[in-house]
Amino acid sequence: MESLEKKIVESDSLESLEKIRVELFGKKGFLAAEFVKLKDIPGPQKKEFAEGLNQTKESLQSAFDLRYDELKQGEIETKLKSEALDVTLYGGSAKKGSLHPVMETMDRIIDYFVALNFAVESGPMVEDDFHNFEALNLPKHHPARDMQDTFYFNDGALLRTHTSPVQIRTMLSSQPPIRMIAPGAVFRRDYDLTHTPMFHQVEGLVVEAKGKVSFANLKSMLTDFLHTMFGDVDVRFRPSFFPFTEPSAEVDISCIFCKGDGCRVCSQTGWLEVLGCGMVDSNVFKAVGYENVSGYAFGLGVERFAMLMHQIPDLRSLFEGDIRLLEQFR
Numbered sequence: 001m002e003s004l005e006k007k008i009v010e011s012d013s014l015e016s017l018e019k020i021r022v023e024l025f026g027k028k029g030f031l032a033a034e035f036v037k038l039k040d041i042p043g044p045q046k047k048e049f050a051e052g053l054n055q056t057k058e059s060l061q062s063a064f065d066l067r068y069d070e071l072k073q074g075e076i077e078t079k080l081k082s083e084a085l086d087v088t089l090y091g092g093s094a095k096k097g098s099l100h101p102v103m104e105t106m107d108r109i110i111d112y113f114v115a116l117n118f119a120v121e122s123g124p125m126v127e128d129d130f131h132n133f134e135a136l137n138l139p140k141h142h143p144a145r146d147m148q149d150t151f152y153f154n155d156g157a158l159l160r161t162h163t164s165p166v167q168i169r170t171m172l173s174s175q176p177p178i179r180m181i182a183p184g185a186v187f188r189r190d191y192d193l194t195h196t197p198m199f200h201q202v203e204g205l206v207v208e209a210k211g212k213v214s215f216a217n218l219k220s221m222l223t224d225f226l227h228t229m230f231g232d233v234d235v236r237f238r239p240s241f242f243p244f245t246e247p248s249a250e251v252d253i254s255c256i257f258c259k260g261d262g263c264r265v266c267s268q269t270g271w272l273e274v275l276g277c278g279m280v281d282s283n284v285f286k287a288v289g290y291e292n293v294s295g296y297a298f299g300l301g302v303e304r305f306a307m308l309m310h311q312i313p314d315l316r317s318l319f320e321g322d323i324r325l326l327e328q329f330r
């Protein structure tokens with residue numbers, strides 16, 4: 001008996017202990033054989049023998065359980081040790097992310113106007129005819145609708161072709177004075193070096209009591225804005241046409257690549273067009289029910305700004321999702 005217990009205590013692995021378990025407690029093991037002997041024991045000694053056997057069984061069992069726990073614990077510790085991580089080990093540096101150049105440019109533009117107390121508004125990208133065209137003085141058969149190639153849905157809804165519908169929504173849901181910008185994605189059926197079907201604009205609108213804002217205010221603010229964005233450039237306002245502004249202007253800066261001498265980027269003109277603007281047309285105010293107000297509006301393409309500021313030759317590369325592009329702007 002003692003030698004059996006000794007065997008248990010001295011077993012050095014769970015495997016050898018398992019062997020001992022079969023030897024002792026198994027169907028053909030030591031204890032089973034002892035119990036078989038019981039039937040040959042004559043009556044008077046039977047009880048004593050049986051009690052002795054049960055005691056043996058119990059003490060073997062508890063020796064076994066004890067050793068099993070010890071070996072199991074040892075195994076767990078060994079495993080933990082072998083799987084331990086040295087968190088102080090050098091793991092190589094993690095790559096830093098970066099803002100997409102379009103978003104970074106957008107943020108800079110927004111920051112400029114927020115500092116001038118403009119509120120940042122937004123509107124839906126799926127628009128209706130009223131907000132995108134009609135209320136902006138572009139009635140159904142107005143030829144100026146040809147300026148914008150529009151994505152239409154079957155039910156007449158459309159993808160907004162500019163951020164100007166946010167002007168309409170803001171004027172309809174609030175009262176003057178208004179001082180807002182609307183940054184966001186817009187959509188046109190266009191695809192070449194300088195056009196993608198989705199791009200971003202920042203729209204601006206200021207509405208005050210009649211006579212309180214003038215083209216001079218618009219001009220001085222946009223001039224300062226362009227100097228902030230592009231540094232020491234010449235700025236010129238060129239008469240132009242938009243249905244929703246009158247008078248209207250397009251704004252050019254002297255070419256930042258050739259400093260006005262003429263190069264490929266500016267098509268030898270020395271100037272780069274960067275903005276559209278003007279005094280809000282009275283028909284627009286009529287459409288939203290405003291009276292006795294004056295206002296100005298402007299709109300710009302964020303990708304165009306980003307291209308010029310970062311000298312990106314092909315606009316389409318901005319939206320191909322190539323991580324190497326982002327890595328250049330980290």
Ligand code: PHE
Pocket residue numbers: 161162163164203204242245276277278297298299300
């Ligand atoms: N909505 C015009 C465009 O997309 C830009 C613009 C906005 C012009 C506001 C004038 C005033 O081209």
